[in-house]
Amino acid sequence: MLPRLMAGSGIWPGPARGPLDEAIQTMSSPSEELLQALLALNRVQAGELLMAARSQGSPLDVIETLVRPALEEIGRLWEEGDCALSQIYMSGRICEELVEELLGEARDIDFATPGEAGAATRAPRLAIAVLEDYHLLGKQIVRTVLRAAGHAVKDYGRQDVDGLVECVREDGIEILLVSTLMLPAALRVRVLVDRLREVSPHTRVVVGGAPYRFDEELWREVGADAVGSSAGEVLDILARLTGESA
């Protein structure tokens, strides 16, 4: 079980302002309140909002109409420089924990569960990994967003190319999300993609991490199928790759 967060830990204690304020103004009321609660790391308020929504809809409805928009908005704010990585990570932890409570699920969702409440209705076999790098935070944030949105995802942790190719092949992964921080690791995705084309040609590779934000063409250079510049984008990318509407 994830450790509980202190309510109202004061990371964003003041009134909304600037781009944040504008973002909040344009959101519907429950999402607006959830966004504020998450940015302030107020777990209690976030939990109350989710429970209130749950009384009027299914868990999947709550995720789709409340959690997902808030997480996507936080990702968008970060991409535009209007919120910080620590807020994304800590708010993601809150969401993941609350969604687990909401769904009454065990911590480790596995492929055995697709179709159950909260799992994606057309669930692609997803996996996520860090390639040849020791910085795991980015992977964890994306994994948290996926789980908070009800997706089942295999977490391979840190892998080298050989290990990752083998995992993907064995598990029949359809969409592989690869997180990197350092440039050499980002460049190694080229080798990974070439190997996957040989043993698992249907696997789509989605990359993310700082090098891809600093060089907008890098994801094409390494042969990836898509790139995410923030964790919030991953849900749209998945919808696109699986042919669903966002």
Added chain:
Amino acid sequence: MTPSSGSSGTMTSMQRTLTSLGHQEPDRVPLLLLPVLQGARELGLSIEDYFAKPEQVAEGQLRLREKIGHDCLYTFYYAAIETEAWGGTAIFREDGPPNAGAPVIRRFEDIKHLTPPRVEDSPSLLKVLETTRRLAEQARGEVPIIGVVMSPFSLPVIQLGFEPYLVLMHEHPELFEHLMRLNEEFCVAWANAQVAAGANAICYFDPISSSTIVPRERFLATGFEIARRTLARFEAPAAMHFASGRIAPIVDDLPATGAALLGVSWQDDLSALKGACRGKVSLLGNLNGIAMRHWTPEQAEAEVKAAIAAAGPGGGFLLGDNHGEIPWQVPDAVLMAIAEAVERWGRYPLDWCRVE
């Protein structure tokens, strides 16, 4: 080595840099390019072998400066070297800087029993000091020698791992504060040992303080106070470097840390930062090292011109990359094109800026 080699101006690199840091216009914009791993290539060594001997790193820095003509010598090895001092390891690779190995703090409770390492007990840190001494002998006070420390606020990313550190910061304030005090003692001792060995300035790497990583309110309650306490005890000027992190939301707060120079990101508006910092604190940056891999000479020239136009007038600006280390994959030809562009477009007075 000729200390003023690579520059055709009337000032030495030290004079040029100090003039700009004093918010005056020197003969040209100082070029504080920070190649590190490239020294291994110059000596025909693997990255791991290169860092094994301090005389090799000194030789690498001297050869790079001879070749490129930039205005500093840089004693940085790799970030994980500080965790080696704390009992951790560095994991080398052939095409980039080494990563830190397993965290040295495995449980939050361990922080209570932690003792900062002594610089003189760390073979890795002693190598850096020997490199610094050798460079100081060669530079003879005419080329700035820049030493490096990880900030007490950012070091825990490699002491604990990023996720546990965020949890510590947000949920265990007493242990967080205790770790900061330990790290501050180590940081000050390590910085001042480098100054004693001949470093003229200390680059204080603090990416966690950037607005990319924490919001302003948390920075003011943590990284800001830590920087202010720590930099005040350095026996040399400090550059606060955010390793590509954005600082626009906190730029007005930064002069009060005591930093003389800020390393800034290409993702920030350099012109706006200059407006906020003019006469208060100088700027270093903000070329995109990742994009640099594919730059043509023309692109290098355009990027240099744009940066100089944004922040060069009036001094208080030193051109460099935005991360504090040039990636291994950047061709030497690009670095030399940058140096040529600075020579061409960085000569004061920057009349062309006013015309264009």
